[in-house]
Amino acid sequence: MNDIIKGKWIGKPLDRVDGPLKVSGAATYAAEHDIDAAIGFIVEATIAKGTIASIETANAEAAKGVIAVLTYENAPKMAPWGDGADDRFEQSHGVLVDGTIRHYGQPVALVIAETLEQARHAASLVAVTYDEQAPALGVDRADSELAEGLDGGFEPTNRRGDFDRAWAESDLTVDLNYTTPHMIPAAMEPHSAIAEWDGERLTVRNSLQVIASGVACLANTFGIDEENIRVLSPYIGGGFGSKLGQHYDTILAAAGAKKLNRPVKVVQTRRNLFHAGPHRARIEQRIRLGATRDGTLKAVNFETWSTQAIGYFYTEGPMASAASAYRCDALHWTGKTRQANETLNDSMRAPGEALGGVTFEAAIDELAEKVGMDPLEFRLKNEPTEDPASGKPFATRDLVECMKRGADEFGWADRPKEPRSRREGRKLIGYGMASAIRGNMMQEGSCRIDLSAGGHLTVKMDMTDIGTGTYTILTQIAAEALGLHPDDITVDLADSDNPATAGSGGSFGAGTSGSALWNACIALREKLARAGGFNIDPDEIDFDEGTMQAGDRAVALADVLKDSDGFSAEGSIKPGEEHEDYVQNSYGAHFCEVAVDMDSCEIEVRRFVSVFSAGRILNRKTAHSQCLGGLVWGIGGAIREELWMDERTGGYVNRDLAEYHVAVNRDVPKCDIIFLENPDPKSNPIGTKGIGELALCGAGGAVVNAIYNATGKRVYDLPVTLDKLL
Amino acid sequence: MTSLTINGKAVELEVDPRTTLLDALREHLKLTGSKKGCDHGQCGACTVLLDGERVNSCLVLFAGCDGQDVTTIEGLKDGDELGAMQRAFVSHDAFQCGYCTPGQICSAVATLKEVERGDASAVTADDGDIHLTRLEVQERMSGNICRCGAYNNIVDAVMETGGAALQTEAAE
Structure with missing residues (x-):
């Protein structure tokens, strides 16, 4: 266990260090860098599959202010989509390479003009005809194959135990078919980029969660060396998975800038992003569960069918929610998919568990009811001692503690249990609960720190802050380790010239970058200790308020620094054996109250109590906000969000924020969020676990279970909108 | 030419008549604090105060703001301090x-x-x-x-x- 962390800065609810910039409009997002750039506007394909028969650009080129119209006939050379790497974030994202259309909304031209108004108008003058082919769209179980792998590192199949036997031995079973819809991350900042070339050197300012793989993508796309590419994303207006990789904004801005030898800015419109941005696939799910009369879970079988974009190998696995949840004799799953002419199906916040946390937790609720047990009691009874999917030990396990604490805070035992048994006027009131489990991942990362002779520390890495609070928690980690005040620390992120990290994604950002920084600080402590004349283990020296102290001896850092050139150190981290030998998860439990109008079936989420265990909490304020955001997503996913595909064209019909409903302020009650702060030494040197996605996992499950409890009606086709309750 | 007051300062600017107040602020006046989230009046990220009332600046044409008073996020500071x-x-x-x-x-x-x-x-x-x-x-x-x-x-x-x-x- 880490003894150096005393909690002077780590854990404190420090205000965000970038807060003043963000609330005054002074934080510079991707499209806002003061660069004199021409403006590019995307022309979208209006078919899902086929080839361009003709593309007429003369009218657009003749329009006022237009500088160039890029099409596959004149665009700078790019490698075909998918070339260069197996990793989907590193592979070529070449566009305008040839006349082939893989999905509706694919860019077929970029109109570049002096102003946005000119570019937008001229884009409407580009005329395209197509040789259309019948697209593959939507889930087709018969045409599906086993996925290459499932997101989160899960195999596409799991065959632990004898399912047929466990199923046969079950007294009570459920066999349920769910569908979860296409969804879109819809980060508030649209995908935006400004690109400029200086000879062979490309500089891109964009909105990107992972810098290093984004550099590799540009290298593969344009056939240039990574050394000649610089990517900067200092402020990112939300990501939620949609900015893990480079997308059309960046590729087209770079192509346009190369063509013009002048900076080009491309901001994808919100409507364009619904088709030419990543989103979550629609998934059909079959869940079979069996238990004995005493409530012992025997059999779990979780099958899914989804789709992949052409040449983009990504499959989400909702069965992740079953992997570590409950003890059973047999746990089987199968994830199937097929390549379809859909827009990029990709990661969206808490891939896997965001969906399984609804469907699997609803199925467990239904089985518990069949057995005649309280759903909380059923979960407690089936608490596993080893990971059900793999048989490996858990690094830590405090799901039961989360559930019991949440039940107490919520008053779960006192609720009316019978469905449709509580009314307030014309409102039906219901209560639901679900567990939260999310895999705790670690990645590789490195960091450099420089302490100046004047005592100011600069932290450098290519890590990003997508709103999670990275700037702030890294400041706190360095302050804690080195005994500096946060005002004396500058965190410099999201620049590909800095040491590489895995960026922000999969809730691994804080643990990975924080540990790399921690290790750099440990190395710096040793250098400072030696320079200060200490010959003892640096871990025994207390670094606090600019002083190193051990026993009676105290040395001011200023005295060590004043005649020096400053001190620097590097640190790195990679997942160790403890991420191989143990199953690592963050845990939580949700309790929810809803009111459903008996006449209109309007659903109101009235109360949420959630308890989370995510290791050491680095900042209680920003951690609370992360979890709050997860609950909002859980509510939106359960009752609001759904993209409708027109399966004739492959386009989405509700492609804007008026028709695609995310949760708004009035959808969200005052939420009660509680942390069990149990540092996990097996996770990483600072004892943290992933927190950015945890709260979303199971939150929707608690909502739909509460809706059932209120109305007596189970809905299997998500989201649970009021029309399905009428 | 459109003449108006933005954050207490007189501004005169001639832009393409299709330019929205939001795009004028962001692309021409370097006031990028107002954000474009949807450009359709659906998300509220571009909200500014126009003659003291909140509006979605993506739904307002700049040329129509002649003589009006605009306050953006940059104008809500209290001197050098945050408001x-x-x-x-x-x-x-x-x-x-x-x-x-x-x-x-x-x-x-x-x-x-x-x-x-x-x-x-x-x-x-x-x-x-x-x-x-x-x-x-x-x-x-x-x-x-x-x-x-x-x-x-x-x-x-x-x-x-x-x-x-x-x-x-x-x-x-």
Whole structure:
């Protein structure tokens, strides 16, 4: 266990260090860098599959202010989509390479003009005809194959135990078919980029969660060396998975800038992003569960069918929610998919568990009811001692503690249990609960720190802050380790010239970058200790308020620094054996109250109590906000969000924020969020676990279970909108 | 030529007549604090105060603002210091990525004014008494989407700022 962390800065609810910039409009997002750039506007394909028969650009080129119209006939050379790497974030994202259309909304031209108004108008003058082919769209179980792998590192199949036997031995079973819809991350900042070339050197300012793989993508796309590419994303207006990789904004801005030898800015419109941005696939799910009369879970079988974009190998696995949840004799799953002419199906916040946390937790609720047990009691009874999917030990396990604490805070035992048994006027009131489990991942990362002779520390890495609070928690980690005040620390992120990290994604950002920084600080402590004349283990020296102290001896850092050139150190981290030998998860439990109008079936989420265990909490304020955001997503996913595909064209019909409903302020009650702060030494040197996605996992499950409890009606086709309750 | 006041300063600018107030601010006047989230008046990220009333600046043509007074997030500072609502947003962590935040703050400032002068909302009781309740704030702030989900904290920040303003008034 880490003894150096005393909690002077780590854990404190420090205000965000970038807060003043963000609330005054002074934080510079991707499209806002003061660069004199021409403006590019995307022309979208209006078919899902086929080839361009003709593309007429003369009218657009003749329009006022237009500088160039890029099409596959004149665009700078790019490698075909998918070339260069197996990793989907590193592979070529070449566009305008040839006349082939893989999905509706694919860019077929970029109109570049002096102003946005000119570019937008001229884009409407580009005329395209197509040789259309019948697209593959939507889930087709018969045409599906086993996925290459499932997101989160899960195999596409799991065959632990004898399912047929466990199923046969079950007294009570459920066999349920769910569908979860296409969804879109819809980060508030649209995908935006400004690109400029200086000879062979490309500089891109964009909105990107992972810098290093984004550099590799540009290298593969344009056939240039990574050394000649610089990517900067200092402020990112939300990501939620949609900015893990480079997308059309960046590729087209770079192509346009190369063509013009002048900076080009491309901001994808919100409507364009619904088709030419990543989103979550629609998934059909079959869940079979069996238990004995005493409530012992025997059999779990979780099958899914989804789709992949052409040449983009990504499959989400909702069965992740079953992997570590409950003890059973047999746990089987199968994830199937097929390549379809859909827009990029990709990661969206808490891939896997965001969906399984609804469907699997609803199925467990239904089985518990069949057995005649309280759903909380059923979960407690089936608490596993080893990971059900793999048989490996858990690094830590405090799901039961989360559930019991949440039940107490919520008053779960006192609720009316019978469905449709509580009314307030014309409102039906219901209560639901679900567990939260999310895999705790670690990645590789490195960091450099420089302490100046004047005592100011600069932290450098290519890590990003997508709103999670990275700037702030890294400041706190360095302050804690080195005994500096946060005002004396500058965190410099999201620049590909800095040491590489895995960026922000999969809730691994804080643990990975924080540990790399921690290790750099440990190395710096040793250098400072030696320079200060200490010959003892640096871990025994207390670094606090600019002083190193051990026993009676105290040395001011200023005295060590004043005649020096400053001190620097590097640190790195990679997942160790403890991420191989143990199953690592963050845990939580949700309790929810809803009111459903008996006449209109309007659903109101009235109360949420959630308890989370995510290791050491680095900042209680920003951690609370992360979890709050997860609950909002859980509510939106359960009752609001759904993209409708027109399966004739492959386009989405509700492609804007008026028709695609995310949760708004009035959808969200005052939420009660509680942390069990149990540092996990097996996770990483600072004892943290992933927190950015945890709260979303199971939150929707608690909502739909509460809706059932209120109305007596189970809905299997998500989201649970009021029309399905009428 | 359009002549107007932006954050207390006289501005004269001639732009393409198709230019929205939002694009004029962001692309021509280097006031990038106002954000473009949807460009359709659906998300609220571009909210500014036009003659003191909140508007989606993506739905307003710049050329139509002649003679009007615009306040953006950059104009809500109190000299070199953050304004009261801005400070409350920081202390309550009423944002994460920060992209919707300027619009939320402009909307919040207008919300307090609307409540104070007695504008009814969809949740105002029929007897007409309007108070700064959580429900009133939630309803009035629902035109500003926050995808990071900071809604609880946004309501806290607005409530606190509203309460503080009322106390100051009572003391005078």
